[in-house]
Amino acid sequence: MLPVPVVRRLLRVKVKVSRNRLMQIAVSVFGLALVFAVAFSYFENVDFFTAFYWAVITMATIGYGDVTPKTEAGRVVAMVTAVAGISTFTALVSLLAENFISSSLRRMMGMHRVRYSNHYLVIGRGSSVSTCVNELLGAIERGELKLAPIVVVFPDEEERKRVELPEEVEVLIGDPTSRETLERARVDRASHVILALEDDSKAVFVTLMVKRMSKARVFVEVLSEDSVELLRGAGADRVVVSRSLAGRLLASSIFEPEVVDVIEDITSSVGGYDVAVMEGNAFWGRPYMEALRELKEREDVFLLGYYHNMPVLNPPLEEPIPPGAKLIVLRGSVSTGKLR
Known part of the structure; x- marks a missing residue:
């Protein structure tokens, strides 16, 4: 009797295969190749490797002609193999092309999943995102920040079109309050998360989610000073009040414009x-x-x-x-x- 852990693993593999069409077709192709290889090896009296090679070449309709059946039974197996190979290989190639095109489309639409670790994750909208990304890239070039990928999450395609980002930045589209979006951005493996959502209540909610899913340091831009304590309580490592800073600079530009220029x-x-x-x-x-x-x-x-x-x-x-x-x-x- 098989041990319980082995049985569980076999069941998991069975479930994965049953849910994945590409895996089903691939297993079918491999299984048929094995069956035809055994038959060819038996009827033609050749070693199994040669028989398996013949089966794959025949199923793929390549037919080099270096291995050919000599017996009638072997020729029958060859005909069945060729017919079965056309259908199964065509299905396999079609699914591979479908998956490739689907993956490319998802990447173009920003709906794909990144595979980075220790990356910088910027979530938000508006000019704060592009400014933040440019500063991060500058710090990386100077050696002040560790070289790591930068991933940006925009809430929608329109925001993505409005904000210009360098080509090396990975862009995703999705609702930042959705766990699925954060999972696609691999927030669990990010080293730093920057939030510039232009909505303080949403910033608090996303901060709570990020802290629950990840050990990354979280930096948040808020509009109101009333939200600072809430965000600190939610786990934000640093909170920047953008409107207060902008207001101070606007006032200073009246009586000490030179100071504003220096600060900028x-x-x-x-x-x-x-x-x-x-x-x-x-x-x-x-x-x-x-x-x-x-x-x-x-x-x-x-x-x-x-x-x-x-x-x-x-x-x-x-x-x-x-x-x-x-x-x-x-x-x-x-x-x-x-x-x-």
């Missing part, structure tokens, strides 16, 4: 300058002035301060940089070639 420049990797964070273990315990001077001479970057639980900008020159701190620096954007 340093927050974009494609501008003239870029604010970045770098490891500072070589300067832990040393005065801020030494780090400022050495970084300018050696790295051609300007030290703005350090991050230790919170940002500390422009500290006293004699203040030592605490252990565990990261350095906040200003440097020229790689795209402009202005500094390093």
Whole structure:
């Protein structure tokens, strides 16, 4: 008697075969080839490999002529094999072509399933998506982010047409609140998930789903500050209030427009300058002035301060940089070639 685990595996295989037409036809072709090979080996008195080779060649209607039946029984088997081969091989090739075309169409429509791991997943709509993707690509080119695929999920085809993305970005179409969409995007294997849904209630719901399905870090854009605590409670690792930031910049553009220009420049990797964070273990315990001077001479970057639980900008020159701190620096954007 077969062990229970073996029986269960056989039952699973049987169910998969019964539900998959392509597998059914493939098993039928292979089974017929075995049957005809046994018959040919028996009637023609040849080894099994030669018989199996003859059966496959005959079923595929290739007929090289290097192996031919000599007996009447062998010729009968050859005729039956040729007729059976035409039907089964035609069905197999048709299903293969159908699956290939279906897969291509699903990819064109964004309804396919990705097979990535540790990828960056961006879900949302609007200009925030394209800006985010461009920043990620820039950080990858500079070596600040690990090289990994970027997958974008749009809610519909119209949104996909409105937003221009680089060719190397994988695009899916689907409802972000649907588990099926998140599964197709392999959220369970993503390293980071970015949500820019332009709907705070939907952002809370999707964050809960992502956290339930994945261990990825989740970063969310919201419109209202009232949603920040809800999203943090849902498990979001960081929440950005886009309208509050936009409002502050709009107000500042009236009385200090130059500051707005600086902020827009340093927050974009494609501008003239870029604010970045770098490891500072070589300067832990040393005065801020030494780090400022050495970084300018050696790295051609300007030290703005350090991050230790919170940002500390422009500290006293004699203040030592605490252990565990990261350095906040200003440097020229790689795209402009202005500094390093």
